[in-house]
Structure formats: structure tokens, C-alpha cells
Amino acid sequence: MPKKxxxxxxxxxxxxxxxxxxxxxxxxxxxxxxxxYDELFKFQDxxxxxxxxxxxxxxxxxxxxxxxxxxxxxxxxTSGPGATNLVTGIADAQIxxxxxVCITGQVASHLLGSDAFQETDIIGISxxxxxxxYQITKACEIPEIMAKAFYIARTGRPGPVLIDITxxxxxxxxDYSYQKCSxxxxxxxxxxxxxKEVEKAVELINKSEKPLVVWGQGVILGNAEExxxxxxxxxxxxAAWTILGLSAISTDHPLNRGMVGMHGNYAxxxxxxxxxxxxxIGMRFDDRVTGxxxxxxxxxxxxxxxxxPAEVNKNVHVDLALISDCKISLKELINNxxxxxxxxxxxxxxxxxxxxYDKVIHSDLFPSKDGLTMGESIKIINKHSNNDAIIVTDxxxxxxxxxxxxxxxxxxxxxxxxxxGTMGFALPAAIGAKMGAIEREVVAVIGDGGxxxxxxxxxxxxxxxxxxxxxxLNNDFLGMVRQWxxxxxxxxxxSTEMVNPDFVTxxxxxxxxxxxxxxxxxxxxxxxxxxxxxxxxxxxxxxxxEDNVFPMIPSGASVSDIRLE
Amino acid sequence: MKNxxxxxxxxxxxxxxxxxxxxxxxxxxxxxxxSFSTSASEISDVFRxxxxxxxxxxxxxxxxxxxxxxVDVIKAFYHTDEETIFQENALYKVKSSxxxxxxxxxxxxxxxxATIVTVSPxxxxxxxxxxxxxxxxxxxxxxxxxxxxFVRSGRISVTKAKMGISEILNTFKKNx
Numbered sequence: 001m002p003k004k005x006x007x008x009x010x011x012x013x014x015x016x017x018x019x020x021x022x023x024x025x026x027x028x029x030x031x032x033x034x035x036x037y038d039e040l041f042k043f044q045d046x047x048x049x050x051x052x053x054x055x056x057x058x059x060x061x062x063x064x065x066x067x068x069x070x071x072x073x074x075x076x077x078t079s080g081p082g083a084t085n086l087v088t089g090i091a092d093a094q095i096x097x098x099x100x101v102c103i104t105g106q107v108a109s110h111l112l113g114s115d116a117f118q119e120t121d122i123i124g125i126s127x128x129x130x131x132x133x134y135q136i137t138k139a140c141e142i143p144e145i146m147a148k149a150f151y152i153a154r155t156g157r158p159g160p161v162l163i164d165i166t167x168x169x170x171x172x173x174x175d176y177s178y179q180k181c182s183x184x185x186x187x188x189x190x191x192x193x194x195x196k197e198v199e200k201a202v203e204l205i206n207k208s209e210k211p212l213v214v215w216g217q218g219v220i221l222g223n224a225e226e227x228x229x230x231x232x233x234x235x236x237x238x239a240a241w242t243i244l245g246l247s248a249i250s251t252d253h254p255l256n257r258g259m260v261g262m263h264g265n266y267a268x269x270x271x272x273x274x275x276x277x278x279x280x281i282g283m284r285f286d287d288r289v290t291g292x293x294x295x296x297x298x299x300x301x302x303x304x305x306x307x308x309p310a311e312v313n314k315n316v317h318v319d320l321a322l323i324s325d326c327k328i329s330l331k332e333l334i335n336n337x338x339x340x341x342x343x344x345x346x347x348x349x350x351x352x353x354x355x356x357y358d359k360v361i362h363s364d365l366f367p368s369k370d371g372l373t374m375g376e377s378i379k380i381i382n383k384h385s386n387n388d389a390i391i392v393t394d395x396x397x398x399x400x401x402x403x404x405x406x407x408x409x410x411x412x413x414x415x416x417x418x419x420x421g422t423m424g425f426a427l428p429a430a431i432g433a434k435m436g437a438i439e440r441e442v443v444a445v446i447g448d449g450g451x452x453x454x455x456x457x458x459x460x461x462x463x464x465x466x467x468x469x470x471x472x473l474n475n476d477f478l479g480m481v482r483q484w485x486x487x488x489x490x491x492x493x494x495s496t497e498m499v500n501p502d503f504v505t506x507x508x509x510x511x512x513x514x515x516x517x518x519x520x521x522x523x524x525x526x527x528x529x530x531x532x533x534x535x536x537x538x539x540x541x542x543x544x545x546e547d548n549v550f551p552m553i554p555s556g557a558s559v560s561d562i563r564l565e
Numbered sequence: 566m567k568n569x570x571x572x573x574x575x576x577x578x579x580x581x582x583x584x585x586x587x588x589x590x591x592x593x594x595x596x597x598x599x600s601f602s603t604s605a606s607e608i609s610d611v612f613r614x615x616x617x618x619x620x621x622x623x624x625x626x627x628x629x630x631x632x633x634x635x636v637d638v639i640k641a642f643y644h645t646d647e648e649t650i651f652q653e654n655a656l657y658k659v660k661s662s663x664x665x666x667x668x669x670x671x672x673x674x675x676x677x678x679a680t681i682v683t684v685s686p687x688x689x690x691x692x693x694x695x696x697x698x699x700x701x702x703x704x705x706x707x708x709x710x711x712x713x714x715f716v717r718s719g720r721i722s723v724t725k726a727k728m729g730i731s732e733i734l735n736t737f738k739k740n741x
Contacts, residue, residue, distance in 0.1 A: 123582055123585075124582075124585060127582065127585050127586050127589055128586075128589040128592075128593060131636065132636045132637075133582065134582075135581070135582075152636055182741060183737065183740070183741040184636065185639070185733075185734055185737040185738075185741075186577065186578050186636065186637050186638055186639040187636045187637075308634065309630060309633075309634070310627075310630035310631050310633070310634045312630075313626075314627060314630070
């Protein structure tokens with residue numbers, strides 16, 4: 001039996017966090033969570049608290065931390081508005097499978113339902129966007145519930161868990177002892193793989209002539225990068241990634257054929273509708289990946305390696321599902337498949353790549369016009385960071401361009417808001433990303449719109465002296481919406497033009513070193529200065545105002561109807 | 566795909582909030598529930614939800630996958646009417662005077678196999694267990710005589726096939 005000590009609920013929360021190896025918390029104090037903050041003060045040598053400037057920032061920072069460290073991110077807030085401000089980040093973590101535990105204070109249990117000051121039903125509000133949530137009203141529940149929270153957040157398909165703790169439970173004294181959770185009878189994190197299914201998959205793979213792998217974040221969450229690499233190299237199968245799968249395999253690997261989906265690469269999108277076997281690994285056939293489902297890979301057999309049974313046959317009907325951890329499934333496949341190469345099939349990728357290069361990539365990376373492009377900005381960031389930065393992106397044109405052109409040699413290096421598409425994600429996420437991988441270079445690439453949604457986190461960056469590099473690609477527009485208005489709404493630019501403040505002055509106001517680049521001749525030097533900086537650094541790059549991101553699959557069109565202009 | 570009636574059976578932990586979590590799955594997909602009932606199950610500490618929806622086979626499969634994904638849900642199933650034995654329970658409150666004045670009422674009660682639960686000077690209460698059509702017919706038949714109150718329970722159902730919940734719980738116990 002673990003030994004018992006008499007402590008308060010608030011102290012038990014801190015001790016539980018430490019028992020789960022959580023020594024970093026992002027949060028914001030307030031009335032209903034003050035007893036826990038009081039304990040944070042006492043435990044500050046063991047548990048570091050980062051005061052963000054808004055609770056949403058705390059969740060995104062916790063997400064960024066989880067994505068680069070592989071650990072569970074922790075965010076804390078008070079009741080009422082503190083709790084509701086967490087919701088966007090929780091929804092983002094839910095759809096992007098990010099392990100996170102959020103702790104909220106709640107009014108005292110005798111006041112529940114009385115519309116007390118800063119009371120809100122955060123359990124009700126967060127239910128649809130959490131993997132699990134629970135309201136604690138007695139201190140004695142804290143150790144078991146905290147253990148469950150961390151277990152649920154990190155096992156199976158990871159996700160956010162919210163624990164709401166009434167103020168009286170934080171004050172109450174009880175006999176504390178901690179035991180980690182090792183299983184819950186109603187919850188099966190990983191299904192056992194069936195040998196029969198593996199045999200069938202091997203047969204399909206061995207006899208296919210034009211196979212294509214599409215991998216997603218499941219590979220990264222399952223720590224299966226090495227297995228995927230060996231699988232690809234043995235099978236000889238060309239592979240493409242979804243936005244959250246980016247960085248699992250290095251960009252320059254010959255079998256890495258780029259991104260699928262709306263602004264993905266030409267070859268993997270077109271060839272999705274030419275392959276005879278599609279092997280989907282740890283991805284969920286999001287509509288931004290598949291385009292029109294009625295015309296998606298209809299000619300191909302589809303094998304789905306997936307952890308979450310609810311994702312199988314959800315959007316795309318598959319011929320075979322290996323429902324388990326993809327690390328396990330890939331190992332089984334590696335042991336049983338033949339060593340093969342597909343020279344003619346690979347040549348199809350090369351041909352299409354050349355078309356994309358000539359029509360899109362060349363002018364993005366080596367523009368002949370005066371205005372700077374987002375693409376060349378990313379290219380120069382790659383150069384000065386030796387392709388080894390963690391790139392944190394927000395949502396919009398800059399995100400698509402960064403994911404298309406950023407180069408990676410290590411996994412867990414791409415942090416972005418994929419499923420929810422949360423503008424304002426990048427700046428706070430970069431804080432967490434850097435704290436989760438302190439030795440790495442972290443570059444946040446953000447648009448001028450999203451940047452202003454969470455710009456106040458510059459205060460957090462300065463106070464904590466977190467050496468993140470912030471690049472705003474400023475086109476004075478909500479660029480992606482403007483692009484759609486141009487293409488599909490006859491150029492009626494409804495509320496997409498931004499009259500922006502002087503971003504350099506603002507960064508300097510937050511006492512962060514800052515620079516602006518408007519001309520090509522100054523870009524290289526400015527990016528180098530930023531990367532070389534040991535402190536946080538802000539760089540505004542003024543880019544062409546009305547550039548579009550191509551290729552593009554128009555909403556509702558087939559992946560093979562991808563447009564290059 | 567054709568919409569038909571499906572009975573969803575959910576075996577779950579008896580935790581506050583789970584009801585909300587399950588109903589949110591329907592809400593998110595804009596699906597209305599025909600009926601919803603909760604009760605104890607054949608296993609102590611395990612709760613059972615019986616949910617009736619009108620939808621197609623593809624959607625009901627996905628909904629049940631989402632329900633089963635919830636941490637506190639042990640197992641969820643869906644069945645067609647042919648695969649289950651189901652009943653609903655209805656109560657009818659009628660003025661006592663009409664029982665004596667209208668001879669016909671007694672025949673209605675008798676022929677519907679309803680039972681009289683209670684009789685007081687002001688009113689009497691009839692109970693009928695059966696299929697929707699049966700309880701509905703009795704409601705229509707009694708309406709002309711002044712139905713003071715009517716209420717019908719959600720569907721309760723047992724399946725013809727085995728559920729195997731104890732096996733799931735025993736396997737867990739063995740492995741942990």
C-alpha cells in the first residue's frame with residue numbers, strides 16, 4: 001500500500017501532477033482556483049507555472065508542449081470565464097488527438113446550480129469536446145481521478161480531459177496516497193491485432209502494382225516513425241502525408257512524395273485516383289484530404305491501419321482494417337512483405353512533380369516579381385535553420401505554404417492546428433513547443449490575421465524569456481478567405497482587408513527584439529539575424545498582398561481535379 | 566438508404582454526465598431520438614441505456630461506434646425490431662364518472678387487455694404494456710371519454726442474441 005499523508009485537496013492536485021511527471025503547467029489564476037495556485041507557489045521549485053495572458057493561450061501552449069515533447073500538456077484556469085476561455089483549445093486538442101489535462105476551479109459544492117459568481121457548467125460545456133471529463137466535489141476523489149485523467153489523455157487515441165474541482169474540495173483535508181491508473185474496465189485503448197487481417201494485408205501489398213501510402217499523425221503519436229521508414233524502404237511504396245503527419249519521415253527521403261489534400265502536392269493527389277492500393281496509416285480521411293468522397297480512390301483497394309475503431313469506415317469504406325497501434329501493425333507487415341521497387345510507378349510521381357514545379361513551385365521559391373512570396377520566406381528559414389527547426393504555424397495561406405515548403409529531418413517538428421483550424425493557435429503553441437523541446441530552434445510562422453488573435457502572448461514570451469522566433473507573413477489580408485473570395489465570390493472582398501498596426505513597434509512595446517523586411521535583398525540577412533538570436537525575436541515579412549496558394553482542390557471537387565492555377 | 570427503427574443498447578458505468586455525453590453524439594449529428602430510457606442491467610453496477618432512433622443502417626453504425634468510443638461505455642449494440650423483444654408501458658387517467666356512465670369503456674379496457682391500477686371517486690388509472698400500436702389504439706379509444714392524463718414510457722427491450730457483457734468485464738479483471 002502506498003503511504004498516506006494528511007494534506008489538502010489543493011496540495012493533492014500538485015502532488016498528483018508531480019506523480020504523473022508533469023512539471024510544467026500553463027495557466028491563469030482566479031478566485032475558484034486560488035487554493036491550487038497557493039500550492040503552486042509552495043511547490044514552485046518542482047513545478048513551473050507559466051502565466052499566459054489569456055486562458056486560450058494556456059491551452060494552445062499545453063498543446064504545443066504535448067506535440068513536441070510527447071508528454072501530456074497541462075492547462076489550468078479558474079471557474080466561469082476562465083473555464084470557457086479554455087474551450088477553443090480543448091476542441092482543437094480533441095480533433096487533433098493531443099494529450100492534454102485541463103484543470104478548472106469551480107464554485108464551492110454547496111453553491112453548484114445557484115448561479116454563484118463565476119459559476120458556469122464547464123462539464124456540460126466541455127462534454128462534446130473532451131475525451132473525458134469529471135467534476136470533483138470531495139478531496140478524497142482527487143488522486144484517483146487525476147490518475148485516470150492522465151491515463152485517458154495519453155493512452156489509445158490521445159485527447160483532452162477536463163477535471164473541474166470545487167473550491168471546497170481544494171480546501172478539504174484528507175489522507176492522500178497516489179496510485180497510477182493501469183486500466184479502466186469500460187475502456188480499451190488498443191485492440192489486439194488479428195493475424196488473419198495481417199495475412200490479407202500482406203497479400204494485397206505483395207500483389208499490388210501501383211501502391212500508395214498516406215500517413216497521418218497516428219505515426220507520430222504511436223512513435224512509429226522508424227517502423228514506417230523501414231516499411232516504406234522494404235516495400236518500395238511511395239508515400240504522402242496529411243498535414244499532421246508532416247515531419248514523421250524526413251522531407252528529402254526519396255519515397256516521401258509530399259502532402260495530400262486541398263493544398264497538397266500535385267502528384268500524390270492525382271495518383272490517389274490512379275493507385276491500385278491505398279494504404280492509410282494513422283489518418284482519418286478528413287474532408288480536406290479526400291475532397292469529394294464519391295470520387296476518392298474508387299479504383300483502389302484500401303487498407304486502413306488505425307487505432308480508433310470509430311474511424312474505420314467513417315468517411316471512406318475500406319477493404320481491410322488493421323485496428324491496432326500502427327507501430328505494432330507496421331512491424332507485422334515489415335516481417336511479412338516482399339522487398340520490392342516500383343520504378344515505373346515512381347516515374348509517374350516524377351513526371352507530375354515536374355509539372356507542379358514548373359507551374360507553381362519555381363515561381364513560389366524563385367519569384368521574378370518584386371513582391372516577396374511566402375514560399376521564398378520559408379525557403380530561407382529552412383536554409384538558416386538547417387532544415388531542423390520546429391515550425392509552428394497558425395491557420396491560413398501561410399500555414400499551407402509553410403507545410404508545403406518547410407523541410408524537416410526530425411519528427412515532432414511540425415506543430416499546427418489541423419482539424420479545427422484555429423486562428424490564434426501558433427503564437428501560444430510556439431511557447432509550449434519551445435518548452436517541450438528546449439534545445440530545438442522553434443520558429444512560429446503566422447499570418448497577420450491569426451497573429452492578432454493571441455498577440456498578447458508576447459507578454460508571456462518576454463516574461464518567461466522563451467527564445468521563440470516569430471515570423472509574421474504580412475499581406476494585410478485574411479489571405480485564405482480573400483483567395484476564396486477571388487476564386488468563388490467574384491472578388492467581393494468582404495471584410496478580409498486588414499488595416500494593421502505597426503507590428504514592429506508592438507513587439508518592441510513588449511520589449512522583444514523586432515525587425516521588418518520589405519525587400520528581397522534584406523530577407524536573407526534578417527532571417528539569419530533572427531535564427532542566430534539567443535533571445536525571442538520578431539520578424540515581420542511584408543509579402544505580396546494578393547498571392548494565391550496553389551495547387552488547390554476546390555471545395556467538394558475530386559482530388560484528381562486539383563488546379564495548378 | 567432507408568430509414569428504419571433501430572434500438573441502441575448501451576452498457577455503461579453509472580457516472581454523472583454520461584447521459585449528456587451520449588445525447589451530445591446525437592445532437593452533433595442533428596438526429597432526434599424516438600425514445601430514451603435508462604435502468605439497471607443484469608450486472609450489478611452496470612447501467613443500461615435503451616435508445617430508439619429512426620435512421621439508416623450506415624448512420625446507426627457510426628453513431629454506435631461513437632457511443633462505444635466513450636470512456637465510460639463498456640459496450641454498445643444496435644438492433645432492428647426483428648432482433649429484439651421490446652415493449653412500452655402506458656398510463657391512462659380517466660374520470661371515474663365515465664366508467665359508470667359509459668358502459669362502452671369497460672369493453673374497451675377488457676378488449677385491450679389493459680389493467681386498472683387504481684380507482685378513486687374522482688378518477689381511475691389504467692395501465693397497458695405492449696407495442697406502440699396497442700398503447701396508441703387505447704389512447705385513441707379512450708379520448709372521446711375525456712382522457713385526463715396520458716403518458717408512455719420509452720421503449721425497453723432485450724435482444725434475442727447474447728450480449729456478453731460479463732465476459733468483457735471478466736477478461737478485464739483477469740488482465741488487471
